[in-house]
Amino acid sequence: MQFRDLQKQYQVLKSDIDQAISQVLTDGNFISGTQVAELEEKLATCVGTKHCVTCGNGTDALTLALMVWGIGAGDAVFVPDFTFFASGETPAYAGATPVFVDVEEDTFNISPASLEEAILEIKREGKLTPRVIVAVDLFGQPADYPRIRQIADRYGLLILEDGAQGFGGRIGQQRACSFGDISTTSFFPAKPLGCYGDGGAVFTDNDEWALLLRSYRIHGKGTDKYDNVRIGMNSRLDTLQAAILQVKLRAFEKYELTEVNQTAERYTKLLGDIVKTPKVRKEFYSSWAQYSILLKDEAQRDGLQAYLKEKKIPTMVYYPKPMSRQGAFRGMDCVKTDLSVTADLCRRVLALPMHPYLTKEEQDVVIEEIKGYLKF
Numbered sequence: 024m025q026f027r028d029l030q031k032q033y034q035v036l037k038s039d040i041d042q043a044i045s046q047v048l049t050d051g052n053f054i055s056g057t058q059v060a061e062l063e064e065k066l067a068t069c070v071g072t073k074h075c076v077t078c079g080n081g082t083d084a085l086t087l088a089l090m091v092w093g094i095g096a097g098d099a100v101f102v103p104d105f106t107f108f109a110s111g112e113t114p115a116y117a118g119a120t121p122v123f124v125d126v127e128e129d130t131f132n133i134s135p136a137s138l139e140e141a142i143l144e145i146k147r148e149g150k151l152t153p154r155v156i157v158a159v160d161l162f163g164q165p166a167d168y169p170r171i172r173q174i175a176d177r178y179g180l181l182i183l184e185d186g187a188q189g190f191g192g193r194i195g196q197q198r199a200c201s202f203g204d205i206s207t208t209s210f211f212p213a214k215p216l217g218c219y220g221d222g223g224a225v226f227t228d229n230d231e232w233a234l235l236l237r238s239y240r241i242h243g244k245g246t247d248k249y250d251n252v253r254i255g256m257n258s259r260l261d262t263l264q265a266a267i268l269q270v271k272l273r274a275f276e277k278y279e280l281t282e283v284n285q286t287a288e289r290y291t292k293l294l295g296d297i298v299k300t301p302k303v304r305k306e307f308y309s310s311w312a313q314y315s316i317l318l319k320d321e322a323q324r325d326g327l328q329a330y331l332k333e334k335k336i337p338t339m340v341y342y343p344k345p346m347s348r349q350g351a352f353r354g355m356d357c358v359k360t361d362l363s364v365t366a367d368l369c370r371r372v373l374a375l376p377m378h379p380y381l382t383k384e385e386q387d388v389v390i391e392e393i394k395g396y397l398k399f
């Protein structure tokens with residue numbers, strides 16, 4: 024059994040993917056081939072934003088957004104304490120101070136109450152200017168954007184949606200990667216929509232920002248690549264990845280998203296009485312980048328993980344360490360409020376095998392072994 028079965032996915036999509044790759048090899052336009060612009064159009068339509076600008080990876084996507092907004096020294100950027108490192112790394116890389124905010128135990132996403140408390144504390148101290156909220160769609164579920172938007176408006180902040188894990192999620196009919204003033208995603212192979220290497224994208228409705236994104240991603244280009252009007256970076260999605268993603272996007276929309284939701288429903292139905300299962304808010308829809316359960320304590324979590332490993336069931340701990348306790352942020356004055364929910368989650372969380380090609384039989388094995396270990 025695989026935690027995320029990319030080999031099986033390839034076997035299913037093989038003829039289309041091989042053909043798409045072969046077309047790129049025949050054309051020879053490995054950078055900025057027509058497949059890249061086509062993909063950007065398809066992604067923008069799918070998500071419902073005016074612009075999609077692809078780039079080298081999900082980390083660069085965040086950096087590009089912060090560059091467009093001119094975020095740097097003296098700025099405070101609010102980031103959930105429970106997320107992948109890049110969400111907090113990129114504001115720090117831009118020279119700003121990431122201020123870590125606690126999350127909600129039920130959804131693993133940024134807590135609006137903790138967010139407002141952190142903003143007020145930064146304003147009270149008066150040393151940093153509050154500028155951006157990085158809202159992460161953790162494990163596939165959109166953050167609580169209706170409430171985060173109210174807070175952003177109240178204090179005049181921008182929302183950067185880190186949708187690296189969130190592509191495919193929704194609130195009502197509105198799709199993830201359209202909730203931020205700028206939103207980003209990642210096509211790292213194991214993300215909900217993954218390519219066969221590194222890749223990322225930035226989404227926005229703002230024409231001026233879209234132009235800046237297109238400039239920053241190619242050496243701050245002006246009218247062409249050899250007219251450089253600002254300091255940028257080299258961060259493009261290559262044509263091979265764009266061609267592969269066009270095939271994968273079709274499968275994602277056609278059935279993969281439905282499949283992972285059926286698996287999640289089944290896990291929740293059959294495990295909900297013995298462990299704490301993840302909660303999806305009313306009207307919210309998750310793309311299930313991860314299905315993470317909560318155990319009683321660290322000993323039970325580690326015991327279960329070791330037991331499942333013996334039974335050849337792969338699991339992962341996302342995340343073992345709060346952002347605020349990462350050595351890289353030491354000395355940065357990133358903590359303003361209580362972060363105890365995150366600390367607790369890091370000790371108790373365990374992600375189970377989850378992908379669109381996980382069979383019912385495999386799901387049953389996972390469920391039965393968990394029940395066996397916990398003696399139900």
Ligand SMILES: *Cc1c(COP(=O)(O)O)cnc(C)c1O
Pocket residue numbers: 080081082083106107109110159185187188209210211221222223
């Ligand atoms: C994976 C991930 C990123 C970074 O994406 P890369 O493509 O690996 O650079 C950023 N934020 C979150 C929440 C992620 O899970």
